[in-house]
Amino acid sequence: MAVAPRLAALVEQSLGMPLPVRLRAWDGSETGPPDGPVLVVRHRRALRRLLFKPGELGLARAWVAGELDVEGDLYAALRVLLEPIQSGRPVPAREKLAMGRELLRLAGRSLPVPPPPPREEVRRRTGPLHSQRRDRAAISHHYDVGNEFYELVLGPSMVYSCALWSPDTGDLAEAQAAKLDLICRKLGLRPDQRLLDVGCGWGSMVLHAARHYGVRAVGITLSEEQAAHARERVAKEHLEDRVEIRVQDYRETADGPFDAISSIGMAEHVGAARYREYTDRLFALLRPGGRLLNHQIARRPLPDEKSYRVDPFIDAYVFPDGELAPVGRTVSLLERSGFEVRDVESLREHYALTLRQWVANLERNWAEAVRLTGPGRARVWRLYMAASALAFERGGIGVNQILAVRPVATGASVLPLRPRAWVETADDRGHELRA
Structure with a gap:
């Protein structure tokens, strides 16, 4: 009997719904809706992975290894597949056993040996969670994959966080410059201040x-490759007298006070257990009256926060040990450290637009991306960014800019009386000073 109908029956039984996409198996057989994207199972090894790692991690391993693929619109396929896969349905033990037997028959006649994980998967993790040593290893896994690869994906701006879009925005580089400038205005930057x-x-x-x-x-990062590239850019622009790049943990930074601190897309790496330490450290590094801009991805709160689990694909292939928190918890911890939170702005839709631009860049330069990092790594980034774009569009996750100040002893105001004065241009504050 052809493989595709048998496999489709298993998928439908597992999801508790009709197969939402067409399916093609390694024997060439097909079934399912005639239009739209096609889920391709290229090798029975994908089923062996699911036998030993049921759920998202098994699927992720098959995807990274190229044993599972999508032909056609990846966004359309993910839109109809992700939610039922992630939510799942309760499967009675007897039914689960029968499904396992059928999966085993499709995967091979005898009990297969578990295929080794793709080399792109995080291997052994050592040390306590979010220790400095373990954090350095996690950052290296994600960022030290080659600056040339990131240039293909991010474009010339080399900004790895959501851009700021408007109806008049010309391209990604312009949108990223607008985001950076918004942060500078929110921080109220002036000539010769320390940032x-x-x-x-x-x-x-x-x-x-x-x-x-x-x-x-002063810019600090744990990535050696990022630091090397940043220093080259600083030297190219002859800004060595104004910009210093360090390979340094925020817990090691001790040469405050600074007039302003920006943290853009970094706090997701800190972890719940260390977050109060993070906010305390930034508070200590900031002068009284100084401003902090914390730009951070947030998840929706759960009825039972103890049930929160990091997505297994993200944890194994993208951001090892990364954690997301609801924006309310972040605001609360900033306040407990002594900050006065003055503004919270959501940029959720902006991140979805940015991710779609990154995916388009990757797909347009696919052959070069594969040459630079290998097919597995390129597949990781394509799936991660496309799925993330949909998550931002659905509202499952968001991103927020939180502006906070370290209060002065007298309690005097340290921000303009007019709310959100930074929305307007800031030429009178030194903008374009060195352009």
Whole structure:
């Protein structure tokens, strides 16, 4: 009997719904809706992975290894497949056993040996969760995959966080520059102020702030490759007198006070157990009256927060040990450290647009991306970014800019009386000072 109908029956039984996409098996057989994307099972090894790692991790391993693929619109396939896969349905033990037997027959006549995980998967993790050593290893896994690869995906701006879009935005680089400038205005940057950028990436924020606002900036990252690239950019723009790039943990930074601190897409790596330490450290590094801009992805709160689990694909292939928190918890912890939270702005839709641009860049440069990192790594990034775009569009996750200040002793106001004054241009504050 052809494989595809038997496999489709298993999928429908597992999901508790009709197969939402067409399915093609390794024997060439097909079944399912005639139009739309096609889920392709290229090798029976994909089923062996599911036998030993049922659920998302088994599927992820098959995807990264190229044993599972989608032909056609990836977004359309993910839109109809992700939610039922992630939510699942309760399967009675007897039914689960029968499904396992059928899966075993399709995978091979005898009990198969578990295939080794793709090499892109995080292997052994050592040390306590979110220790400095383990955090360095996690950051290296994600970011030290080659600056050339990131240039293909991110474009010339080299900004790895959501851009700021408007109906008049020309392209991704313009949208990223608008985001960086918004942060500078929210921080109220002035010439010769000291700025600390925590998790500085490839240096885009510190370069923008030094070039346009005349600040003296320190950028810290745990990625050696990011730091090397950022230093090259600093030297190319002759800003060595204003910008310093360090390979340094935020817990090791001790040369405050700074007039302003930016943390853009870094706090997701901190972890719940260390987050109060993170907010306490930033508070200590900031002068009284100084501002913090914390730009961070957030998840929706759960009825039982103890049930929160990191997505297994993200944890194994993308952001090892990364954790998301509801925005309310982040605001609360900032306040407990002594900050006065003055503004919270959601940019959820902006991140969906940004991710779609990154996916388009990757797909347009697919052959070069595969040459630089290998097919497995390129497949990881394509799936991760496309699925993330849909998650932001659905509202399952969001991203927020939280502006907080370290209060002065007198309690005097440290922000303009007019709300959100940073929405307007800031030429009178030193903008374009060094352009």
